[in-house]
Amino acid sequence: MRATSFLALAFAASCLWLASGQDPATAPSAPVAPFARHALADELDCATCHATIVDEWATSAHAHAWIDAHYQAELATKQRPESCHGCHIPTPLAEVATHQKPPPRKAELEAHEFGVSCLTCHAGPEGAMLGPYGAATKAHPTLRDPRFAQERSNELCIGCHATTIGPVIGIARDYVTQPELAQTYSCVNCHMDEVERSMATDANDEPLAPRKGRSHTLHGPLNAEFLAKAFDIVARTEGTGPDARTLVVVTNAAGHRVPGLLDRRFELVVDALDARGAKLASTTLVVDQRAFLALNERKELVLPVAAEQVRVRATHHARRLPRPVVFLERVLPTQAD
Ligand code: HEC
Ligand code: HEC
Ligand code: HEC
Ligand code: HEC
Ligand code: HEC
Structure with missing residues (x-):
């Protein structure tokens, strides 16, 4: 598997780096905090029961897609800012054709401040939450969706990441023109770590039994x-x-x-x-x-x-x-x- 060799390479590389003896004057600079915690994260409905996942998402670029000062500054210079909105305040992906960029969401669905939100990836038909298991809960209907299984998860990412627009280069373009890349490369394998943890709390605020899933901390180049x-x-x-x-x-x-x-x-x-x-x-x-x-x-x-x-x-x-x-x-x- 490509993912395994990637990790092995990364491990070997970090060992070499450690073995090289770090000179404090030239060692990698102190990390730049990628994104501050989203100030309104706890106001998400999901936060009541999915607090851990909300915490992870809250410091990701996705949480900041609308409130990002760089984005807002560029919008202010555009004649037609609406043309930028689709990927920054998207409609739920379940309503968007595979590999297409989403249109902007309706204001009544959710505040713009939540950017690429929980509902973007998880909202399904009739209030159902789409996910890897379709676990039964009284909190909301759930549905198992193949895009949350390893083999098809790239479909969750490509639509917004394959277009060159504004300051952005559509790095996932190759995945549209060469669909076979999905057999070798998985966006979530590299960008969202595998975790095993309780994914929600129950009505008594007790964590449910752990399950395998993915951390919503999104690794990016600021790390x-x-x-x-x-x-x-x-x-x-x-x-x-x-x-x-x-x-x-x-x-x-x-x-x-x-x-x-x-x-x-x-x-x-x-x-x-x-x-x-x-x-x-x-x-x-x-x-x-x-x-x-x-x-x-x-x-x-x-x-x-x-x-x-x-x-x-x-x-x-x-x-x-x-x-x-x-x-x-x-x-x-x-x-x-
Ligand atoms: C097809 C989806 C899509 C559309 C439409 C879109 N963006 Fe983005 N935007 C992205 C993605 C994906 C990133 C993150 C790219 C990265 O970090 O490599 C991003 C990041 C940004 C950033 C942050 C750049 C930085 O310095 O970190 C700005 C600013 C931005 N977009 C402005 C715009 C503007 C202006 C428009 C309209 C002209 C626009 N975007 C339309 C997908 C989109
Ligand atoms: C009242 C508590 C509660 C709220 C609010 C809530 N959830 Fe859930 N959710 C749960 C529980 C409990 C489960 C099942 C967990 C389990 O069985 O491990 C679950 C499961 C899920 C799943 C997994 C589906 C699967 O494949 O098994 C997703 C995705 C999800 N919720 C998303 C959301 C989103 C997005 C929100 C906010 C819009 C939200 N939930 C709000 C309690 C809640
Ligand atoms: C609805 C559109 C959309 C979807 C779907 C989407 N992204 Fe993004 N992504 C964005 C935007 C917009 C940004 C940039 C936000 C900003 O910097 O203002 C971004 C930023 C990123 C970054 C840069 C992170 C950083 O720290 O600079 C990574 C990595 C990324 N996305 C990976 C993914 C992966 C993996 C998936 C699939 C699980 C995915 N994206 C799905 C729109 C999307
Ligand atoms: C083999 C591991 C791997 C896979 C697979 C992978 N990425 Fe990345 N990604 C990286 C690394 C390493 C970086 C940092 C280098 C960089 O910024 O280009 C990165 C950077 C990014 C960035 C920021 C680019 C920038 O420079 O602004 C985005 C956005 C992104 N990836 C999205 C995706 C999406 C979407 C997919 C799937 C279509 C994907 N990645 C697949 C490893 C991977
Ligand atoms: C860019 C798309 C995207 C966004 C935004 C997103 N998720 Fe997810 N979510 C995923 C992916 C991918 C998985 C992993 C599926 C798997 O297990 O491989 C996942 C898994 C989950 C699960 C199942 C358990 C687990 O830990 O994997 C829950 C619950 C969940 N997400 C809730 C949320 C909540 C709550 C938010 C908002 C704070 C959110 N998600 C935002 C893509 C997203």
């Missing part, structure tokens, strides 16, 4: 550790004497093209080092909307020396970040060819 997983890096040397060189291969290990916003830029500074760690040569890989990494794409960097080891230091630049963030600092041994 440095998660972002580092997008870059699989290996280094090797080739040739001898004056022809010797070091090749550093950077492979896109995210499940789609990288990055996903026009203003997002990643800079990977790669230094060739001798055995004692002295710098012999250096090069930089810039990854942005023009020099993007396509799905699975590898970029080969060439340094004109035989290095014993290679140091990679990567920074994330985006208008949402008050300052560039170091998200990866790693020293790799080179393999001889």
Whole structure:
């Protein structure tokens, strides 16, 4: 399974990183709090019984899709702001054709403030909540829906993530043109962790028995550790004497093209080092909307020396970040060819 190898890679990468000995001056910057807790989260009806899930969702980008200051600022500059609303205040997906972007929801259904809300993904016909089990409860009708099973869960994500509009690059476009990708890549596998926990409390406020599900904490590029997983890096040397060189291969290990916003830029500074760690040569890989990494794409960097080891230091630049963030600092041994 692709997901397993992704995790294995990520694990191996973090071990290498730990083994490299962190220098506090250059170690990844303190995490930037991605999104503050949604101020109205506890006013959701669902919060009475699904408090844990509401807590997870409340700090996700989805919760902020409408109240986001960046979004509101751009709306103010648009002649037809309605054309932006569909994905930021969507109608429930159960009413939208597969892979289509949703139209905006009617104001009487739910306040705009809740952005990509619980009802967006879970509201079904006649007040039923769609989910992986269809567990019986007096609280509301429930229905088992195949889109909450692993094999079809990408269908919950693609419609809003495949369109290039405003500052956004439709990174899931490949999933529409190559439907077979769904057999290899799962959005929720990478972005929503598997958990086993009580998913609701009963009428007496007691948690029900645990079940397998997914955390609604949405991993994204503002989480440095998660972002580092997008870059699989290996280094090797080739040739001898004056022809010797070091090749550093950077492979896109995210499940789609990288990055996903026009203003997002990643800079990977790669230094060739001798055995004692002295710098012999250096090069930089810039990854942005023009020099993007396509799905699975590898970029080969060439340094004109035989290095014993290679140091990679990567920074994330985006208008949402008050300052560039170091998200990866790693020293790799080179393999001889
Ligand atoms: C097809 C669905 C869709 C539509 C329509 C849409 N957006 Fe978005 N928007 C998204 C997605 C998905 C993201 C998150 C992308 C990411 O983080 O990579 C986003 C994020 C944003 C952000 C946050 C960017 C940041 O800096 O973090 C802004 C601002 C924004 N959209 C503005 C707009 C504007 C303006 C329009 C109308 C011209 C619009 N959106 C229409 C899906 C949409
Ligand atoms: C009065 C309490 C209560 C409220 C309010 C409530 N739920 Fe539930 N919900 C439950 C209980 C209890 C279960 C069943 C849990 C179990 O059996 O493990 C459940 C199950 C679910 C499921 C799982 C369906 C499945 O496949 O098994 C979903 C999804 C869900 N609720 C969504 C929501 C959403 C969205 C809201 C708000 C619009 C909401 N619920 C409001 C108590 C509530
Ligand atoms: C109804 C439209 C919609 C659906 C459905 C949707 N998203 Fe999003 N998603 C958005 C919007 C809008 C944003 C950006 C909000 C903002 O930054 O203002 C976003 C942001 C994100 C981000 C960026 C997170 C970050 O921290 O920057 C990720 C990752 C993401 N979505 C993954 C998913 C996954 C996985 C699914 C399917 C389970 C999904 N989305 C379904 C509209 C949607
Ligand atoms: C972008 C779509 C999306 C949004 C928004 C969303 N969910 Fe979910 N929800 C999912 C997915 C995907 C699963 C996992 C299905 C599985 O088990 O693989 C899930 C699972 C659940 C479950 C079943 C138990 C579990 O832990 O997996 C409940 C209950 C639930 N969600 C409630 C909520 C509530 C309450 C909110 C709002 C705070 C919410 N969801 C917002 C997509 C969403
Ligand atoms: C193999 C793991 C993996 C899979 C599968 C995957 N992602 Fe990602 N995703 C990542 C990583 C790692 C990043 C951070 C790099 C980046 O920002 O592009 C990311 C970033 C994102 C972003 C933010 C992009 C940006 O730079 O603004 C969005 C939105 C997103 N993913 C949505 C999705 C959706 C929707 C799917 C399914 C169609 C999906 N992802 C499948 C690993 C994955």
